[in-house]
Amino acid sequence: MxxxxxxxxxxxxxxVPPGTDLAVEIGGESRAMCCAGCRAVAALIHSSGLDRxxxxxxxxxxxxxxxxxxxxxxxxxxxxxxxxxxxxTDGNDRRSIVLVLENVHCAACAxxxxxxxxxxxxxxxxxxxxxDGRLRLQFAPEQTPLSALAAALERIxxxxxxxxxxxxxxxxxxxxxxMLRYLIVAALGMMQVMSYALANYIAGGSADVSGGMDPExxxxxxxxxxxxxxxxxxxxxxxxxxxAANHLRQRHLGLDVPVAxxxxxxxFSSVLITLFGEGEVYFxxxxxxxxxxLLGRFAVMLARQQSGALHSALARALPGQARRLxxxxxxxxxxxxxxxxxxxxxxxxxxxxxxxxxxxxxxxVDESLLSGESEPRxxxxxxxxxxxxxxxxxxxxxxxxxxxxSTVLSGIVELLSEARRRRPRLARLADAAAAWFIALILISxxxxxxxxxxxxxxxxxxVVLAMLVVACPCALAxxxxxxxASATRGLALQGVLTANPDALEALPRITHxxxxxxxxxxxxxxxxxxxxTVPGLDRDEMLQLAGALERVSNHPIARAxxxxxxxxxxxxxxxxxxxxxxxxxxxxxxxxxxxDWVSERAGGRWSEPGEGIWLALLAEGAPEPAxxxxxxxxxxxAQALVARLNGAxxxxxxxxxxxxxxxxSVARALGIREYHAGTRPEDKLALVERLQTRGARVAMVGDxxxxxPVLAGADISIALAEGAAIARTQADLVxxxxxxKPVTALFEQAPRVRRIVRxxxxxxxxxxxxxxxxxxxxxxxxxxxxxxxxxxxxxxVLNARRLGRIDNRKPPESPPARRAALEAA
Amino acid sequence: xxxxxxxxxxxxxxxGLAVWAFFWAVRNDQFDDLDTPAMDILDDDEKSxxxxxxxxxxx
Numbered sequence: 001m002x003x004x005x006x007x008x009x010x011x012x013x014x015x016v017p018p019g020t021d022l023a024v025e026i027g028g029e030s031r032a033m034c035c036a037g038c039r040a041v042a043a044l045i046h047s048s049g050l051d052r053x054x055x056x057x058x059x060x061x062x063x064x065x066x067x068x069x070x071x072x073x074x075x076x077x078x079x080x081x082x083x084x085x086x087x088x089t090d091g092n093d094r095r096s097i098v099l100v101l102e103n104v105h106c107a108a109c110a111x112x113x114x115x116x117x118x119x120x121x122x123x124x125x126x127x128x129x130x131x132d133g134r135l136r137l138q139f140a141p142e143q144t145p146l147s148a149l150a151a152a153l154e155r156i157x158x159x160x161x162x163x164x165x166x167x168x169x170x171x172x173x174x175x176x177x178x179m180l181r182y183l184i185v186a187a188l189g190m191m192q193v194m195s196y197a198l199a200n201y202i203a204g205g206s207a208d209v210s211g212g213m214d215p216e217x218x219x220x221x222x223x224x225x226x227x228x229x230x231x232x233x234x235x236x237x238x239x240x241x242x243x244a245a246n247h248l249r250q251r252h253l254g255l256d257v258p259v260a261x262x263x264x265x266x267x268f269s270s271v272l273i274t275l276f277g278e279g280e281v282y283f284x285x286x287x288x289x290x291x292x293x294l295l296g297r298f299a300v301m302l303a304r305q306q307s308g309a310l311h312s313a314l315a316r317a318l319p320g321q322a323r324r325l326x327x328x329x330x331x332x333x334x335x336x337x338x339x340x341x342x343x344x345x346x347x348x349x350x351x352x353x354x355x356x357x358x359x360x361x362x363x364x365v366d367e368s369l370l371s372g373e374s375e376p377r378x379x380x381x382x383x384x385x386x387x388x389x390x391x392x393x394x395x396x397x398x399x400x401x402x403x404x405x406s407t408v409l410s411g412i413v414e415l416l417s418e419a420r421r422r423r424p425r426l427a428r429l430a431d432a433a434a435a436w437f438i439a440l441i442l443i444s445x446x447x448x449x450x451x452x453x454x455x456x457x458x459x460x461x462x463v464v465l466a467m468l469v470v471a472c473p474c475a476l477a478x479x480x481x482x483x484x485a486s487a488t489r490g491l492a493l494q495g496v497l498t499a500n501p502d503a504l505e506a507l508p509r510i511t512h513x514x515x516x517x518x519x520x521x522x523x524x525x526x527x528x529x530x531x532x533t534v535p536g537l538d539r540d541e542m543l544q545l546a547g548a549l550e551r552v553s554n555h556p557i558a559r560a561x562x563x564x565x566x567x568x569x570x571x572x573x574x575x576x577x578x579x580x581x582x583x584x585x586x587x588x589x590x591x592x593x594x595x596d597w598v599s600e601r602a603g604g605r606w607s608e609p610g611e612g613i614w615l616a617l618l619a620e621g622a623p624e625p626a627x628x629x630x631x632x633x634x635x636x637x638a639q640a641l642v643a644r645l646n647g648a649x650x651x652x653x654x655x656x657x658x659x660x661x662x663x664x665s666v667a668r669a670l671g672i673r674e675y676h677a678g679t680r681p682e683d684k685l686a687l688v689e690r691l692q693t694r695g696a697r698v699a700m701v702g703d704x705x706x707x708x709p710v711l712a713g714a715d716i717s718i719a720l721a722e723g724a725a726i727a728r729t730q731a732d733l734v735x736x737x738x739x740x741k742p743v744t745a746l747f748e749q750a751p752r753v754r755r756i757v758r759x760x761x762x763x764x765x766x767x768x769x770x771x772x773x774x775x776x777x778x779x780x781x782x783x784x785x786x787x788x789x790x791x792x793x794x795x796x797v798l799n800a801r802r803l804g805r806i807d808n809r810k811p812p813e814s815p816p817a818r819r820a821a822l823e824a825a
Numbered sequence: 826x827x828x829x830x831x832x833x834x835x836x837x838x839x840x841g842l843a844v845w846a847f848f849w850a851v852r853n854d855q856f857d858d859l860d861t862p863a864m865d866i867l868d869d870d871e872k873s874x875x876x877x878x879x880x881x882x883x884x
Contacts, residue, residue, distance in 0.1 A: 107863065127857070177851050184847040192840050196833075217829070224833055228840070 009034035011042045013060040014636055014739070020563055026051050035563075041157045050115050057108035061157055074150035075332045076321035077162070082334030083141065086162050094124065096138040097146070099160040101153065104133040109158070116156055120144040134163070150320070162320060162335075179298050182236040186291035189232030190284075196225045197284040222274045222281055229283035230267065237263050237290050239297060253438040255477045262468035263290060266782065269461050279458070282465065285783040289469060292790030296474060299797040300482050318388060318409070322346075322353040325397070340400050346385075347395045354387050355407045356398035363394020433476070441471040441772070448776040463778050469785040470771035475796040479760030482800035487753045489804040494749075495742035496735050503716045503732035505757070507750035510716060512696045513645055514688060517656030517666055519703035520720055521740075522632040526560040530629035532609060537619065542626055544568060546617060549581045549592045557615070560630045580615070589620035598625060612665070632666060637740035642670045644744050653691075655684045684710040701743060702731075718743060749803070756803055760796045767792045 007016050010024070010031035022033040024042040033039040041061075045053055076082060087095040101113075110128040113135065117126045122143030127136045139149060153160045200221055240260045247254030263286055270281040324333045325343040335353050338344070343359065346352050352365070362380040367389040379385055385398060388409035404410065445467045452460045484505075488498040498504060515521055533539055547565030550558040552575045573583035580593010582601065591598045598616040599606050608614040609627050616625035645652050654675035656663045663677035676687060688698050688710060700714035703721070711717035711731050719731035720743075735742040771788060774780050780788070850856065 129857075173857070177856075180851050180856055181848060184851070185844060188840055188843050188847075192836065195836075220830070220833075224837070228837070 007032050009038050010054070011038035011061065026054060041155070044155055045112065045116075048116055048119060050112055053108050053112040056111055058106045061103055061109075072332060073154070074147040074160075074320055076334045076337075077146045077150055078141070079334055079337065081337045082162075083146065085334070085336040087146075090138060092140075093142055094122075094138055094140050096125070096136060098163045099135045099137060099150070099153070100163050101128070101133045101135050101158040101160050103158050104128065104130060106130060112156065113153070113158065117149060117152065120149060120152065123149070135160070160320075161318075175301065179239075179294070179301055182239065183291070183294050183298055185232055186236035186287065186294050189228055189236065190287045190291045193225050193229050193232075193284045193287045196221050196228075219274075222283075225281065225283040226271060226274050229287050230271065233263060233267050233286050233290055236294060240290075240293065253435045253442075255438065255473060258438055258441055258468050259293065259472055259474070262465060262472070265461075265468070266465050269465075280462065282782050285465075285469075285786045288783075289786040289790065292786070292794060293474065295790075296478055296793040296797050299801065300478060300485065319351040319353050335404075338400055338403055340403060342400045344398050344400060345395060346391045346398060348391055348393060350391055352385050352387055352389050352391065352396075352398070354398075354400045354404075355402035356385055356400045358383050358385060358396050359399050360397035361395055363396050364392050365396075366390040366392045437473050437476065437768075441468070441473075444772065444776065445471075452778070459778055462782055463775065465782040466775040466778075466780045466785040467772065469782060469789050470775040470780060471768055472789050473764065473768055474789060475760065475764035475767060475792040478793055479764055479796045479800065480757050482797050483753060483757045483760060483803060486800045486802070486804035487749060491733075491742075491746060491749060493804075494745040496733055496746050498733055500732040504750065504753050506697070506716055507699070507746070508754040510650060510697050510699045510750075512651045512653060512691050512698045514653045514655055514684070514691075514698055514700045514710075514714065515672075516684075516700075516702040516710075517654060517658055517663055520701055521635055521638045521654070521666055521670065523635050526557045526613070526630040527633040528560045528628060529612075529631045530627075532627040532629075534622065534624055534626045536622070537617075537626055542617060542628070545585060545590055546592055546615075546628060548585060549573070549583050549590055552583070553581050557613075557630055590617065591625075592617045592628075595625075632662060634666070634669065635740050637744060638670055641740045641744045641747075642672060644747060646671065648747065650747075651696075653687070655679045655687055657681075681710055685713045688713050718746070753803060756799055760799055763799075764792065764796060 008014060009016050010026065011033055014034050016022075016032050016034045020032075020034060022036065022039045023030045024033055024039055024046055025031070026042060026046050031042070033042060045051065083095060087097040090096050104110075107130055110130055113128055114126045117123050117137070120139075120143075122140030123137070124140070125136070125138035128134070129136075135153075137149065139146065150160045200218060237260070240256045240263065243254060243256040244260035247257055266282040266286045266289075270283055270286070273279045273281055318335060321332050321334055322338055323330050323345045324338065325345060330345055338354055344353065344356070348363065358379055358381050360381060362378065365377055365379045365385055367377065367386060379396065384401075385396065386409065387402075387407040402408075445464055448467060449460050449464050452463050484501045487504055488501060491498060491504075528543075531539055531542065533542060543561070543564040544566050545568075546561045547563070548568045548570050550561040551565055551570065552573045558581075568585055570583040570585055572589075573581065575581050576593070576597065579597040580591060582589065582591045582593075584590070591601050592615060595606050595608050595614065595616045598604075598618050602618050602620075604618075604624075606616060606618075606625055610629075612629050612631060615628045615630065617628060618625035642652055651674070652672050654663060654667050654670075654672045656666075656675070656677060657679055658677060660677040663675050667673075667675040676683070679687065684700075688700060691698050692715070697715045699716040699718060700710050701718045701720070702711055703719065711719060716733070717731040718733045718735060720735050720740075733746060735746065767788070771780065771785070775785060
């Protein structure tokens with residue numbers, strides 16, 4: 001087992017690479033940082049007096065990409081057209097805007113953003129929705145321009161994006177508010193009606209002592225109850241009446257048919273009794289029934305709405321501004337200002353803002369977000385370029401052909417969100433079962449009514465009401481969708497986005513997990529693991545030289561040294577692809593590269609001192625080279641994931657397109673027994689299918705772009721994606737971030753989801769099937785039925801909500817336990 | 826007992842008032858963010874930390 005540095009980065013929690021010496025003083029102590037990006041953010045937080053963010057937070061941030069010193073990055077956001085389109089004027093020169101932020105994790109993020117932005121003049125309101133990363137900001141453009149606030153957000157590690165206006169957020173909020181109003185009316189109405197009913201119960205109970213309530217007063221109480229209960233039940237019960245009417249119109253027995261029937265029957269029989277006759281009234285039961293039903297629906301709605309921040313994907317995939325050509329030169333403009341036919345320049349490293357045709361220049365375009373093609377393709381004059389692709393080499397001048405919602409990118413995002421709105425299979429099954437169940441209830445209620453009509457006509461209404469209410473399969477219908485929605489929410493908080501809820505159901509039955517290596521278990525690039533010095537060249541000096549020499553190379557291995565580059569001048573630098581680099585520093589010539597290449601160049605005969613990938617660093621005239629060993633960078637959490645899977649009895653298979661030696665070393669480091677090297681995507685698919693024919697259920701974990709066919713062939717596909725790529729991947733589940741912790745969390749969570757769904761279904765069935773005969777026998781009064789039904793629904797919803805919480809108290813697995821798990825497998 | 830003919834209509838008026846107040850709160854975004862206000866309580870007075878010595882602050 002390879003030992004990581006025991007000292008995690010104080011800011012992001014990732015291990016500090018050996019030889020890194022970055023620190024920031026926070027809370028009176030010097031804290032180690034893993035990279036310049038973290039240091040910049042932490043220093044900024046400290047200098048703003050916001051150290052306590054580190055005490056408040058209960059989730060770690062993403063590692064920032066490092067300072068992107070681009071002063072004009074958000075310049076176009078101050079333009080009148082952009083402000084007019086995206087902001088609302090709030091009087092007194094104030095404007096408010098909604099921004100979509102990346103990397104929002106917990107309430108401490110909200111605190112930090114609130115405090116930090118609050119220090120800018122003119123910022124009067126910042127409100128962050130931690131669930132979907134939306135920031136509502138009220139500011140005065142005269143005092144602090146929007147571009148400055150956007151740049152400030154990026155500096156503290158939350159890059160902002162302009163929100164797309166049609167993202168469904170308003171629809172969600174309106175729905176939430178409407179439900180809140182129903183709920184409030186039902187709650188207040190229930191309290192009121194119950195207090196009137198209570199007076200009657202108490203007076204009735206002590207009738208022998210005080211003579212009870214005189215008929216006049218009793219009638220008055222009934223009239224008042226009716227006055228409150230009728231409007232309350234009619235107003236707050238609207239969701240049920242509407243849905244029942246819809247179901248009946250479609251000739252389908254929905255859950256709300258008996259619900260609406262029971263409410264209306266109880267309400268109008270009570271009204272008739274109050275006005276004309278003798279008997280019992282059920283105003284209190286009706287209102288209570290409505291309130292508890294609404295409470296259940298409200299919980300489901302919240303769980304569904306909070307189930308992930310996928311709808312902001314489009315906003316993240318497009319750049320914040322574009323550079324438009326004008327007669328006088330070029331200007332930065334907002335995307336809303338662009339029109340078809342405009343000419344724009346897209347520089348190297350920028351994202352194309354609209355579909356267009358290249359009119360000048362040439363360069364490579366990375367379309368991995370759109371087509372899955374991971375290699376950048378060259379584009380020349382006359383070629384089409386799509387919005388959301390990345391120019392990576394050269395710069396292009398485009399004529400805009402399509403904008404906004406007519407772009408290919410927008411179509412893809414729309415398709416995906418359509419797929420995500422699908423109801424999960426389990427919920428559809430429960431719906432179908434509920435229809436039969438409801439038919440059964442209606443028939444048996446009818447039979448019971450006929451029986452009681454002959455035995456005791458006065459009991460017909462109470463019995464029918466009790467049966468309709470008791471048998472209401474609310475818990476049955478709520479149990480599964482709330483559990484899945486809560487699990488989706490809980491997983492989203494841990495960095496897993498659920499595109500297909502069916503996958504959560506299937507996950508506990510997985511027997512094999514196929515892992516991709518490159519981009520999944522390992523990160524791009526290499527890391528330094530061992531240094532062997534020679535006399536006259538100490539470790540620090542060696543690393544600095546290596547950093548300086550590798551500056552000219554763009555080989556992945558070179559990245560292992562970039563952290564050590566202190567900017568020393570390299571003369572006559574030379575880069576031989578696949579072999580090494582050479583150059584003259586402080587007048588002395590150095591070679592750094594493969595042993596055979598260095599031997600050949602310097603005229604010696606040296607070979608690697610051991611297994612693995614060794615680089616020789618030879619100074620001119622030195623008798624022997626110093627050695628540096630590099631290795632693939634394992635992703636954080638890879639060890640824990642494999643140990644967890646092994647511990648759960650799931651077979652782990654490593655399949656990679658890489659060479660045998662590299663794959664074997666990763667497999668050995670992680671304790672994976674079965675690995676396949678040199679596999680192409682179709683080989684991986686064949687491997688998955690071979691496992692499946694042997695009865696295995698296979699989950700594939702890949703990077704979502706190169707592995708698309710394999711992901712489609714597996715029983716469950718899990719993709720690792722960051723930022724804009726999230727919108728594109730077609731996997732069932734998407735793990736975000738740089739780390740494999742979310743995938744581990746997913747496998748830990750899955751058995752709990754299954755257990756809770758099962759508990760809910762069993763509980764609902766026992767309650768419904770047990771209650772129905774009792775009610776038919778006339779043993780359950782309507783008010784008790786209402787309480788029982790509500791209690792069973794609430795129990796189911798609360799049980800499901802447990803899946804939405806993250807358990808932070810659990811201590812991290814200790815190394816001995818991990819090793820034991822490895823050996824047990 | 827005649828007093829209830831005054832008190833109960835009064836309670837209805839209070840009910841109406843409560844419903845109105847809640848609707849006002851819903852309309853004015855009071856229920857939109859239920860996570861972050863919980864953090865505010867953890868926050869000391871804005872500028873106490875630097876301009877007061879810790880000893881005096883404790884008392």
